[in-house]
Amino acid sequence: MGRTSDAREKILTAAQSLIELRGYSALGVAEICKTAGVPKGSFYYFFESKESLALAVLDEHWESQRSDWARVLRGEGEPLSRLRRLFEETEAGLRAGQQSCGTVSGCMFGNLTLELSNQTEPIRERLQQIFGAQVEMVEKVIAEARERGEVTVGDTHEAARSIVAQLEGQVLFAKLYNNTQHLQALWENCLSLLSVRPDKAAVGP
Amino acid sequence: MGRTSDAREKILTAAQSLIELRGYSALGVAEICKTAGVPKGSFYYFFESKESLALAVLDEHWESQRSDWARVLRGEGEPLSRLRRLFEETEAGLRAGQQSCGTVSGCMFGNLTLELSNQTEPIRERLQQIFGAQVEMVEKVIAEARERGEVTVGDTHEAARSIVAQLEGQVLFAKLYNNTQHLQALWENCLSLLSVRPDKAAVGP
Numbered sequence: 001m002g003r004t005s006d007a008r009e010k011i012l013t014a015a016q017s018l019i020e021l022r023g024y025s026a027l028g029v030a031e032i033c034k035t036a037g038v039p040k041g042s043f044y045y046f047f048e049s050k051e052s053l054a055l056a057v058l059d060e061h062w063e064s065q066r067s068d069w070a071r072v073l074r075g076e077g078e079p080l081s082r083l084r085r086l087f088e089e090t091e092a093g094l095r096a097g098q099q100s101c102g103t104v105s106g107c108m109f110g111n112l113t114l115e116l117s118n119q120t121e122p123i124r125e126r127l128q129q130i131f132g133a134q135v136e137m138v139e140k141v142i143a144e145a146r147e148r149g150e151v152t153v154g155d156t157h158e159a160a161r162s163i164v165a166q167l168e169g170q171v172l173f174a175k176l177y178n179n180t181q182h183l184q185a186l187w188e189n190c191l192s193l194l195s196v197r198p199d200k201a202a203v204g205p
Numbered sequence: 206m207g208r209t210s211d212a213r214e215k216i217l218t219a220a221q222s223l224i225e226l227r228g229y230s231a232l233g234v235a236e237i238c239k240t241a242g243v244p245k246g247s248f249y250y251f252f253e254s255k256e257s258l259a260l261a262v263l264d265e266h267w268e269s270q271r272s273d274w275a276r277v278l279r280g281e282g283e284p285l286s287r288l289r290r291l292f293e294e295t296e297a298g299l300r301a302g303q304q305s306c307g308t309v310s311g312c313m314f315g316n317l318t319l320e321l322s323n324q325t326e327p328i329r330e331r332l333q334q335i336f337g338a339q340v341e342m343v344e345k346v347i348a349e350a351r352e353r354g355e356v357t358v359g360d361t362h363e364a365a366r367s368i369v370a371q372l373e374g375q376v377l378f379a380k381l382y383n384n385t386q387h388l389q390a391l392w393e394n395c396l397s398l399l400s401v402r403p404d405k406a407a408v409g410p
Contacts, residue, residue, distance in 0.1 A: 023320050026230035103323040113381045114316045115228050118308040127381055161378065161387075162394050168377050169370025176318045176332055182366075189367050192397045 008046045010036040016057050020105040023115050024054055055126055061108055062130045073137050079145040084187050091183040094174055106175035110168045135160045151194040162193050213251045215241040221262050225310040228320050229259055260331055266313055267335045278342050284350040289392050296388040299379055311380035315373045340365045356399040367398050
């Protein structure tokens with residue numbers, strides 16, 4: 001009965017929440033199936049291996065996060081205020097997760113990069129694509145701000161990568177201290193990293 | 206024969222290199238003992254559990270890294286040039302590791318923070334102490350630079366944490382892309398995050 005149409009979705013949902021709480025290596029297929037409430041045979045009907053499940057979890061998580069990022073970064077408002085909203089929504093998302101499970105679980109992409117990217121090439125490649133897409137989305141906003149004369153940064157790609165690096169680093173601290181307030185430094189740091197003209201730094205949310 | 210005086214050291218060395226390559230959860234005590242060349246009974250003579258081994262590995266790794274950081278950050282030269290040297294030595298260390306094992310394994314403290322800090326309180330506390338000490342060491346250098354009128358940053362503690370966050374974020378990218386050149390952005394980003402006066406930014410290494 002595990003091969004009903006929703007078994008794959010149940011496995012993905014269980015795997016995503018288990019990976020967020022405990023990482024990838026600590027999990028076994030049996031535990032994932034037990035949490036999902038599907039028989040083990042069903043797992044191998046949908047997924048070749050635990051690694052292919054991890055890739056599917058990454059894809060699904062990124063599909064959802066990408067649409068959030070696109071809504072914010074390509075949405076209404078001035079370019080810099082959209083970046084600010086991205087930081088605020090990221091903090092709110094981590095806080096909601098903390099309230100529901102007791103701890104800040106951090107960024108799944110950052111977690112799996114540090115846990116796995118030097119061990120499995122398919123997962124490394126997928127994470128490279130995801131972070132590459134994030135950097136590209138941020139870069140477009142920086143380029144817009146530069147066209148409007150609001151930032152003076154030279155290399156927009158490098159600047160975007162530094163902002164995503166700062167985001168990942170502050171999320172690491174939020175997880176370490178189980179405190180999402182660490183993310184409040186992101187906006188000021190973003191202004192510094194982008195060499196924002198002082199008269200533009202007061203842009204509202 | 207496992208309880209000879211060097212068995213503990215052999216276990217620590219094996220655990221450190223295995224944890225750097227594959228994280229904590231993927232390892233079992235049997236594999237650590239096999240790599241160390243000591244019998245399993247010997248492990249439990251020295252360590253109560255795998256968790257207490259992880260704490261000992263963190264302590265030993267931080268003892269060594271702290272003395273490197275102290276040599277650089279409390280050493281000769283102007284404050285900002287010491288920060289620059291820290292970034293350069295970090296990059297050189299990651300490159301040396303990459304040459305010896307084929308991949309950039311990243312920062313053990315960052316890796317274990319994202320893998321474990323929301324799962325075991327003793328490891329979370331130890332990592333908080335270590336990152337707290339790193340931030341404090343960087344903060345002292347920033348305060349020195351501020352006294353000399355070289356940086357105009359307001360909150361030296363927040364600035365130090367942002368620099369360590371940027372370091373962790375760029376090390377994440379170095380691991381993801383197996384390329385230590387990502388760390389070359391650290392110096393420019395540090396100058397931006399510290400609001401370094403332009404006439405002071407050209408400080409040599």
